[in-house]
Amino acid sequence: MFLESVTDKKYVIQSVDTALSVLLEVSREPGQSLSSLARNLGETKQKTLRMLRTMEQRKFIQRAEDGGYNLGNAILVLGTSASTQIDLVKLASPVLETLGQKMNETVQIRIRDNTEALCIAKFEPSRDLRVHAVVGRRRPLHAGSSKILLAFLSDNLIARILPDTLNRITGNTITNRSALMRELMNIRKQGFCISHGEVSDQLVSVSVPIFAVDGSVLAALNVAAPAFRTQKSDLDRFVSLLTEAAKGISRGLGWVG
Amino acid sequence: MFLESVTDKKYVIQSVDTALSVLLEVSREPGQSLSSLARNLGETKQKTLRMLRTMEQRKFIQRAEDGGYNLGNAILVLGTSASTQIDLVKLASPVLETLGQKMNETVQIRIRDNTEALCIAKFEPSRDLRVHAVVGRRRPLHAGSSKILLAFLSDNLIARILPDTLNRITGNTITNRSALMRELMNIRKQGFCISHGEVSDQLVSVSVPIFAVDGSVLAALNVAAPAFRTQKSDLDRFVSLLTEAAKGISRGLGWVG
DNA sequence: TTGTGATGTTACATTGTGTGTAACACTATT
DNA sequence: AATAGTGTTACACACAATGTAACATCACAA
Numbered sequence: 001m002f003l004e005s006v007t008d009k010k011y012v013i014q015s016v017d018t019a020l021s022v023l024l025e026v027s028r029e030p031g032q033s034l035s036s037l038a039r040n041l042g043e044t045k046q047k048t049l050r051m052l053r054t055m056e057q058r059k060f061i062q063r064a065e066d067g068g069y070n071l072g073n074a075i076l077v078l079g080t081s082a083s084t085q086i087d088l089v090k091l092a093s094p095v096l097e098t099l100g101q102k103m104n105e106t107v108q109i110r111i112r113d114n115t116e117a118l119c120i121a122k123f124e125p126s127r128d129l130r131v132h133a134v135v136g137r138r139r140p141l142h143a144g145s146s147k148i149l150l151a152f153l154s155d156n157l158i159a160r161i162l163p164d165t166l167n168r169i170t171g172n173t174i175t176n177r178s179a180l181m182r183e184l185m186n187i188r189k190q191g192f193c194i195s196h197g198e199v200s201d202q203l204v205s206v207s208v209p210i211f212a213v214d215g216s217v218l219a220a221l222n223v224a225a226p227a228f229r230t231q232k233s234d235l236d237r238f239v240s241l242l243t244e245a246a247k248g249i250s251r252g253l254g255w256v257g
Numbered sequence: 258m259f260l261e262s263v264t265d266k267k268y269v270i271q272s273v274d275t276a277l278s279v280l281l282e283v284s285r286e287p288g289q290s291l292s293s294l295a296r297n298l299g300e301t302k303q304k305t306l307r308m309l310r311t312m313e314q315r316k317f318i319q320r321a322e323d324g325g326y327n328l329g330n331a332i333l334v335l336g337t338s339a340s341t342q343i344d345l346v347k348l349a350s351p352v353l354e355t356l357g358q359k360m361n362e363t364v365q366i367r368i369r370d371n372t373e374a375l376c377i378a379k380f381e382p383s384r385d386l387r388v389h390a391v392v393g394r395r396r397p398l399h400a401g402s403s404k405i406l407l408a409f410l411s412d413n414l415i416a417r418i419l420p421d422t423l424n425r426i427t428g429n430t431i432t433n434r435s436a437l438m439r440e441l442m443n444i445r446k447q448g449f450c451i452s453h454g455e456v457s458d459q460l461v462s463v464s465v466p467i468f469a470v471d472g473s474v475l476a477a478l479n480v481a482a483p484a485f486r487t488q489k490s491d492l493d494r495f496v497s498l499l500t501e502a503a504k505g506i507s508r509g510l511g512w513v514g
Numbered sequence: 515t516t517g518t519g520a521t522g523t524t525a526c527a528t529t530g531t532g533t534g535t536a537a538c539a540c541t542a543t544t
Numbered sequence: 545a546a547t548a549g550t551g552t553t554a555c556a557c558a559c560a561a562t563g564t565a566a567c568a569t570c571a572c573a574a
Contacts, residue, residue, distance in 0.1 A: 011306070011307050011310035012310065012311045012314060013272055013307050013311050013531080013532065014531070014561085014562095015270055015272045015273050015531085015560090015562090016273055016276040016308060016311045017311055017315070019270075019273040019276065020311075020317060023335065024315075027334065027335050027338040027342075030338075030342045031342075033521075033522085034521085034523095035520080035521060035522080044562085044563070044564095045521095045522080045523090046523090046524090046564095047563085049268070049522080049523075050269075050270050050562095053268035054268065054269045054270050054273045054274055054277075057269060058277045058281075059370070060277060062343075067522085070339075070342045070343065071342050072339070073343070073368070073375065074277075074281070075332075075338075076336060076340060076343060076346065076377055076392065076393075077284065077392060077393030078280065078281070078284050078328060078332050078335070078336060078393075079332060079333060079335060079337060079340065080336060080391075080392040080393060081287075081332075082328035082329070082330075082332040082333045083333060083336065085284075085287040085327045085328050086319075086327065086329075086330070086333060111330070113330065118330065118334075120330055120334075134337075135333065135334060135337040135338075136333075136334030136335075136337060136338060270560080270561065271532085271560070271561090272532065272561085290550075291550085291551065292550065301533085301534070301535095302551080303533080303534075303535095303552085304532085304533070304534085306552075307532085307533095
């Protein structure tokens, strides 16, 4: 009801909905007490308790020795099951691995989740100094390599997605709306996006689009690395490696380039 | 109410409970239609639909192009979150990896979930012919390397856990109750379990216990390999490698050997 | 000591939400 | 045409989920 589809609100069943909220809150900050959870959720303790009990019995939640609530084994199982069900992750996982080892830097796949970029898969190299990535982390769309997720959308949609003011994250973040639109056009033209310290000062990042069957951009494949050890030649290499890999994934999803 | 704790039934909230069932059913067999899900769950279509809609809106469920229901991105996020929250998995993941690479065979961690063994983490080597492992898969406790999960329990508890008849899976499965009890005592004495084709004809498997703070067996660490390429000397090596690794994990969990 | 303010837990009446029954529109069979 | 599948919607009733309230602990401080 905001952007795109979103199924009918009237079909939402409240208790289930709050149960999901509890699950997400436990995920966000594990080990919380009942009271803490209830407070953070704005729910009563009693309601929260019953949710937790229900899910504890099904192993979706498990308690630590200190009584704190954590996610349970069932979630573990669901999680691995999900990664084999979601076509994108299933297809991309092996690619991500070989790609990451070739570049020896952190690689991520991000999708656009409404007005934010969401990391759904990652690879981190084994070297000591590396960019840290977290599956589930959200980032604004207007900064860094996430811009690639905007670049191929209609101006109309972009306008609705972008917040009124573009938050400055580092000195290099683009906060001017028309400057951003110009940059997006540039990205669309060249087919990739290179960001120099737009999100974190010392990092550079390269991203390329992954296409769906219909030619729309489904996700972004990107590499992030410390600036000091990344030369122009590395960036060029990253661009071509990423582009190749992304094409492979896109084709696997039915895209015909 | 059956074995061990299990929190009070009266605190279970029905709609949430069935929602969780839906989630598990989707996980078990992805891509199902509404009708199919409802049928398998023994619920009405209408009820099932509302559950799905609620969870779809929160991205716990997502639909494929053909309308089939799959697990959604939120589950992906929860899943990776869970694996960093559950101490055992968190501790074991890196160990599993190095261990697996050393042995170049499939390694798993299993816990006892009521009357079954449940795989909660795995490593598969990159060689072509390898044992396939699935996180979330359940196996009977009386066959193969899962026996290690029984070996350290009280006779009393074992008796309650074991089914009335021990199913034969292969020709080597122990189906005689007293023979099994003797074997368990043997395992407890030597501290590891070697299984020759008790679950799959051509496979051998070695398992060792992971101990909790209180000295009880929390989980099993095991390796499975094709029999034809596994010599006696390999088995010996596996035993010592696994034992070392398991000790490391156990210590990490507060156990003092 | 006693008090205050946290916890987690239980009980119970009320209401509103989740539920089942029923009916609808489609499509693909026969 | 007719049947048997889909997925979806509408609605009234019953009961499940909820909020209010009370209780048992515990910790810290007065």
